[in-house]
Amino acid sequence: MRNHAVNTNEFSFWYGNFQALKNLTFNISTSKITALIGPSGCGKSTFLKCLNRINERGGEVSHEGSIQVLGHDIYHPSVALPELRKQVGMVFQKPNPLPLTIYENVIFGARTHLKKVKNAELDMMVESALTRVGMWEDLKDKLNRPALGLSLEKQQRLCIARLLPLKPKLLLLDEPCSALDPAGIEAIEILTKDLKRDYSIIIVTHSMSQAKRVSDDTIFMYMGELIEMNKTTDLFNNPTEGRTAAYIEGRFG
């Protein structure tokens, strides 16, 4: 249990009548990068969104089974969603900085969680978060500019940076590079690998090569089911399931 960031047990999930996830049972290790791959609509994004329950806003959803994050059941009635989301941060496919300044973006989460924070502490948070994502030198004189004026890659880094003052345990990256150019992708991948030291990371990706480059473990999903989970090198070199092999060779998906 101790070194599992996520344990799912017979977890199923429905949007209305549509079953998006079927009986998922697996463990995800801490301080590792786990890639979720599979064709569109296979449920990988849905699973990611279950981990901080962000998918409960848009109407009828239901679930069976359980998910534990760091040993705690996230569907337990005592769970406060803001607290869960604070500890399980998500980065979306499309960079979505808030329509505020760069500075306010980084501390937005901290402001919503802490009652009173001294300005000096906020300044510290901004500096350390931006340093961590490698943008402090670049942006330290531009903190009051609108975040939406940044390039897409920097916006995405900012979206990662604004999670850090909350001291999350788990980072969820939902195809974080799909809106970026090759240089941006490389930068985000390097950052992701660097963040692994301090955070457990789950990354959903459509790119097989990205999964190979960044992840330690890989999970292949298909039609809401877990087909295969293994160390990334093993899964890509010796897939045990026919469907995994077919997908990673590009025969469908």
Next chain:
Amino acid sequence: MFRPSSHLINKEIKEKKFKNLLSSITFFLFLPALIIILWLAIKGSPVLSWDFLTQDPINGMTAGGIFPTIVGTFWLVVLSVLVSCPLGVIAAIYLSEYAADNTLTRIIRLAILNLAGVPSIVHALFGLGAFVLFMKMGTSILAASFTLAVMNLPVIITSTLESLKAVPHSYREASWNVGASKLQTIRYIVLPNSIPGILTGVVFSVGRSAGETAAILFTGVAFYLPFLPRSVFDQCMSLSMHLFTISTQVVGVPDAYPYATALVLILLILSVNSIAVILRSYFRTKRKW
């Protein structure tokens, strides 16, 4: 190479014609507004003066000024906006941010749209029944303002809903995702970005209130009062009602009086609207996206 084909030339001619058509239609729509204001100014000029704005009407409203009607209109508009604006914005926030999309809320939305289509004379009767008689406010500024507020609610709710919807959903998602509550998200992200739109709705309702006659007819406006209202429980005069009275009900009013009164009413509404335009552009420049 790269020379336009005859088909392309035709296309460009059509394009030009269509553009000219649109611009001339737009211009002719603007023209009446200009003509009306000029016409009123010319016909009303004999009586237009500072005294006209600051004196009481005298000689059975056939001479003097319109000061009490301006005061009355001001009371009515301010009070009705104070009532309808918070109620309308709150209702819109609930409908847009909190309410589930089910049969009940769809009926509520439909009811609000229909409320916007209710003729103002019907609002007046409702105000008479509900505020004047049932709540025992009597014919008073209060009852008339409440009636105006009810009339303006759907406009404010609808325009607020539209401007809330215009804030991209991804902003809300981003805010929730760092653990902000719905209230925090509304307070720090949604409202600041929808204020220009909300303001527009409010100001339109100010214009409507200022010009409205029927809705206040039975609920709080008098033909003529020899004194200014001292509290919201008094009756008052209003510009719109006064215009109606001196144009149709009083004998022997010089021609220029109704024109001048109408001009004051229109200019009042125009100036309120331009305040809205200025505010909107101010908020736009402050916007971070």
